[in-house]
Amino acid sequence: MIFEQLSAGGCKSYLVGCAETSAAALIDPEIGLIDRYLGLAARNGLRIHYLIDTHTHADHFSATRELARQLRAPVAMHRMSPTPFVDLRLDDGDMLLVGKLRLQVLHTPGHTRDSMCLRIGDRICTGDTLLIGATGRTDLPSGDPEALHDSLFNHLLRLDPALLVFPAHDYHGRVHSTIGEEIASNPRLQVRERAPFCEMMRNLNLGMPSHLTEALRSNMNGAKTVAQMLAEAGAAVPFMSLLELKTRVENRAPELIVLDVREREAYEQGHVPGAKLLPRGQLELRVNQDLPDPTRRIVVYCELRRISTLATATLRELGFQRAVALDGGFKAWREAGFALQSGCEP
Numbered sequence: 001m002i003f004e005q006l007s008a009g010g011c012k013s014y015l016v017g018c019a020e021t022s023a024a025a026l027i028d029p030e031i032g033l034i035d036r037y038l039g040l041a042a043r044n045g046l047r048i049h050y051l052i053d054t055h056t057h058a059d060h061f062s063a064t065r066e067l068a069r070q071l072r073a074p075v076a077m078h079r080m081s082p083t084p085f086v087d088l089r090l091d092d093g094d095m096l097l098v099g100k101l102r103l104q105v106l107h108t109p110g111h112t113r114d115s116m117c118l119r120i121g122d123r124i125c126t127g128d129t130l131l132i133g134a135t136g137r138t139d140l141p142s143g144d145p146e147a148l149h150d151s152l153f154n155h156l157l158r159l160d161p162a163l164l165v166f167p168a169h170d171y172h173g174r175v176h177s178t179i180g181e182e183i184a185s186n187p188r189l190q191v192r193e194r195a196p197f198c199e200m201m202r203n204l205n206l207g208m209p210s211h212l213t214e215a216l217r218s219n220m221n222g223a224k225t226v227a228q229m230l231a232e233a234g235a236a237v238p239f240m241s242l243l244e245l246k247t248r249v250e251n252r253a254p255e256l257i258v259l260d261v262r263e264r265e266a267y268e269q270g271h272v273p274g275a276k277l278l279p280r281g282q283l284e285l286r287v288n289q290d291l292p293d294p295t296r297r298i299v300v301y302c303e304l305r306r307i308s309t310l311a312t313a314t315l316r317e318l319g320f321q322r323a324v325a326l327d328g329g330f331k332a333w334r335e336a337g338f339a340l341q342s343g344c345e346p
């Protein structure tokens with residue numbers, strides 16, 4: 001078995017492959033690691049057959065849908081998943097065949113209603129049901145302390161104590177544990193009775209994960225994240241360096257349109273000399289009158305580079321094939337001490 005654990009922040013994902021047949025599955029992939037998963041699969045000579053989420057994640061962005069599209073492989077989740085784009089809905093006791101490997105599904109609700117663990121030979125990927133020295137929280141949507149108690153004490157913890165535990169999170173850099181070690185030393189599992197366990201889980205008073213609503217929106221509806229939109233726009237446009245623009249401004253390069261897509265107030269306080277104002281919000285509405293020549297070279301800037309990247313992608317879609325974004329925003333221009341102009345447009 002080829003078994004690779006990848007970490008992004010505290011989130012862990014797993015590439016599980018059959019060395020004999022080159023078939024593989026990816027468990028809990030994270031959107032920021034797509035290139036690494038594909039690179040790792042290629043390096044190990046693996047073809048990914050399944051993209052599996054152990055549950056609907058509320059704290060990070062799942063890459064299952066995007067990878068499913070790229071790899072033409074199915075997204076597999078527990079049948080209770082609220083996500084409409086799941087191709088393969090799994091039930092307790094189901095098995096996925098990955099070459100000669102067997103991935104066995106255990107439905108373990110509690111952290112979420114659709115939580116499952118995957119047993120693979122001598123190990124088990126426990127998702128957020130059982131973590132090293134902790135358990136998944138039960139205060140996020142569809143969480144249920146009673147269900148978690150049942151999943152842990154009546155199912156998971158009754159498995160072979162030697163089974164290796166690979167969780168979906170760890171914030172202390174630990175790689176794995178075993179069922180036996182968790183039974184012996186996991187503080188939350190020392191509270192074995194149902195009522196006190198639920199009482200403890202209800203009173204953890206954890207802060208809400210950052211990006212909660214965006215993560216649920218993205219993971220449940222397959223919506224793009226803001227970071228994805230920016231990355232896609234960034235991949236679709238070329239950039240111009242600050243120094244290049246400075247030189248061109250100093251030489252008053254006549255063919256170049258410098259486009260400021262910030263709001264009027266910011267523009268009037270200070271802008272790149274000779275820049276034209278066209279706020280991002282009005283771009284599509286004013287493009288025909290303000291930018292009549294689609295063959296002109298246009299460099300777009302905003303305060304921090306993000307809005308200008310989106311605006312440049314829009315301009316390219318509108319047929320301005322020589323539109324580029326400034327690598328750096330007006331903030332960087334200002335901080336570099338380059339020339340400024342203030343006031344209204346000429």
Ligand SMILES: [Fe+2]
Pocket residue numbers: 055056057058059111128136
């Ligand atoms: Fe989770």
